[in-house]
Amino acid sequence: MNIAIFCSGNGTNLQAIINSQKKGHIKAEIKLVVSDVPGCCALTRAKNAGINIGINILVVERKNFKTKKDFEAEFLKALKKEDIGLIVLAGYMRMLSEDFIAAYENKILNIHPALLPSFKGTQGIKDAFEYGVKLTGTTVHFVTKDMDSGPVILQSSVKVTEDDTEETLAEAVHEEEHKIYPRAIQLFVDGKLKIEGRRIRILD
Numbered sequence: 001m002n003i004a005i006f007c008s009g010n011g012t013n014l015q016a017i018i019n020s021q022k023k024g025h026i027k028a029e030i031k032l033v034v035s036d037v038p039g040c041c042a043l044t045r046a047k048n049a050g051i052n053i054g055i056n057i058l059v060v061e062r063k064n065f066k067t068k069k070d071f072e073a074e075f076l077k078a079l080k081k082e083d084i085g086l087i088v089l090a091g092y093m094r095m096l097s098e099d100f101i102a103a104y105e106n107k108i109l110n111i112h113p114a115l116l117p118s119f120k121g122t123q124g125i126k127d128a129f130e131y132g133v134k135l136t137g138t139t140v141h142f143v144t145k146d147m148d149s150g151p152v153i154l155q156s157s158v159k160v161t162e163d164d165t166e167e168t169l170a171e172a173v174h175e176e177e178h179k180i181y182p183r184a185i186q187l188f189v190d191g192k193l194k195i196e197g198r199r200i201r202i203l204d
């Protein structure tokens, strides 16, 4: 199976996925890294890894296209060319259109830095910290047309202590992300995720 990873920022999840794939845990090829932000750290990570494992890199800026449809058409072209069977959103900061999601139904994963359905949106860690929850964490889920709402694949919790700052909490959440995202991808690639409505059954 060929995987595409979409990112817009730091790329620490991308790195964790690349590391896991290199160790042989994810039995698939990372064929394509897509970004809408030229010069983001994730692209540097992809370039460094790509030297060894031959990742293709596509950078497409939204401002260069009149419509979202035209913008996404660039991605779709590359996904088709590379025969992509799984799209992994790893800090990709744009909503995909319904048409795009429909074209890859049940083949797009996302990671969110909170225990969904709590603290949806772009600031999951900050929002959970400011709310004062004692427990937060991270969620890997399938992508559906509504933001942060698709069926949950894996979650991992993180305790919020009285000594935590938003920064220390972010570190702890990211540490969990780097464990569960490669694991969820591995399960997908191995055909071990069975979708039963909103529930995901993990097969032995």
Ligand code: GRF
Residues within 6 Å of the ligand: 007, 008, 009, 010, 011, 012, 013, 014, 042, 090, 091, 092, 111, 112, 113, 174, 177
């Ligand atoms: C992660 O916290 C992820 O949950 C969210 O965006 C962040 C991406 O971080 N969707 P990185 O770019 O992988 O370091």
